Amino acid sequence: MDEKIERPNIGVTPGSPIYVGERNPMETALSLIGYDPSQAWLKSADTVDELLAFKNPQGITWININGLKDSAAITRLAEYYGIHPLTVEDILDTGQRPKVEEFDNYLFFILKDLHIREENELVFEQISLVLMENTVITFQEVAGDPFSGIRRRILNNGGRVRKMGADYLAYGLVDSVVDAYFLVLDDLGDKIENFEDRAMDEKDEAFMPDIQKIKQELLKIRRIVWPLRESLSLLPRLSPAFIHEELGPFIKDLHDNVIQVAETVETYRELIAGVIEVNLSAVSNRMNQVMKVLTIISTLFIPLTFIVGVYGMNFIYMPELQYPYAYPLTWGGMILIALGMLLFFKHRRWF
Structure with a gap:
């Protein structure tokens, strides 16, 4: 068990991530990153109480929870940070639509992360995010590390993330999820081009089942992108205590990216309909x-x-x-x- 401390006095040089403890926190269920413009540190934990012992009162704290099986630990963390029980219910219910809700002391985001497994299967994962004044808490449906790029930038002092507030960190996390949408759509676009070549082959018995699968995946993506588009359009109207004015251009760029994803999905759906008509x-x-x-x-x-x-x-x-x-x-x-x-x-x- 690591010794409980308030804030480790550990600096980070570029290319040298610091782990407080013996394990890589990216492989554990509970992890915490604390940083300010001058330093950053990363901590793993076995229990919520152990994690909460590491505080960062002078900088930004990012807590990440991998997996939602331990509802008691999530509830304990929520009580510590004053997160509403209804928010906890939404976090544990992985069937939620993407949305943004404003509470007295935090903003609550629900996102859907997309990634493709080695079996060429499209996986939808719910990610919940709580934004407070100097703290960001993320809850991932399944164990993994979709935010590896953000971690590296924090630990290696890359970009502007260490110089900005918690709202910029939340923006970066949401932006990394949206960036994954483009990767998935690129893969689906390649598949659709392949279907255009297969459309004239009457002997291809697998054509219709395969293209129907892609069509269903596009419909699922549409169902998560459109609510996210609507939610992000509300961010500039929310309390300036959570979203500062200087973040406005970044939010607009993020909203534009989501609009581009939505338009690409609609374009692909039209292409799919055209390919099916050609095949028929x-x-x-x-x-x-x-x-x-x-x-x-x-x-x-x-x-x-x-x-x-x-x-x-x-x-x-x-x-x-x-x-x-x-x-x-x-x-x-x-x-x-x-x-x-x-x-x-x-x-x-x-x-």
């Missing part, structure tokens, strides 16, 4: 060709069937039955009729 047209055209051939064959056999039916009647007094050349003449007549019909169809360009 190709299948319909192929079916028409098959039906045309079958119709021609059936039409050829109509007069032949009539002739065979007439001479298949069991009447004794049929003069043609006694004629020596009746059989070959009948065959010859049927062949001439079939050839004549084929020439007629060819002349009319029916095949």
Whole structure:
């Protein structure tokens, strides 16, 4: 157990992250980063009480919770920071829509992180974020590190994050989630281009199941992007105690990025609809060709069937039955009729 201290006097030089403790906090369920313009430090913990012992009263504190299974620990952390019980319910309920809510002492964000697993499966993860005056708390649905870029910038004093307040940190975290949307959309765009090549292949039986899967994924992305777009548009109107005026240009840029994501999703959905129409047209055209051939064959056999039916009647007094050349003449007549019909169809360009 690490010794409890108020604020470790540890500086960080570029390229040299500092871990207070023996483990990498990025691999644990509970981690904390404290920083100010002059230094930064990173701490892992096994329990909430151990984590809360590390405070950063003179700078910014970022607490990250990996996984939501330990509801008791989350409730304990919420009580310590004065987070409303309804907010805790929203954090634990991973089916929430993206939104932004303002409380007396904090802003509450719900986001949906997107990433692609090695099995080429699109995964949706809920991320909750609580922004206070000098503290940011993030709650991740599953263990992972989608904020690795932000961590590196803090620890290596890259960019402006160490020079700005907690609202800029919250902006950076939300921006990293939105940036992941573009990576996912790039991958989906490549798949859609592949579907355009597959659309004319009538023998591709996996085409429709595969493209329907992409269509459903785009619908899910649309359902999380549009609420986020609406929520971010509300940020400039919220209390200046949480969102400072100098953050305005960054919020506008973030909102523009989300609008771009939303427009890209709509464009991809239209492309998918167009590709499906092309495939259906190709299948319909192929079916028409098959039906045309079958119709021609059936039409050829109509007069032949009539002739065979007439001479298949069991009447004794049929003069043609006694004629020596009746059989070959009948065959010859049927062949001439079939050839004549084929020439007629060819002349009319029916095949």
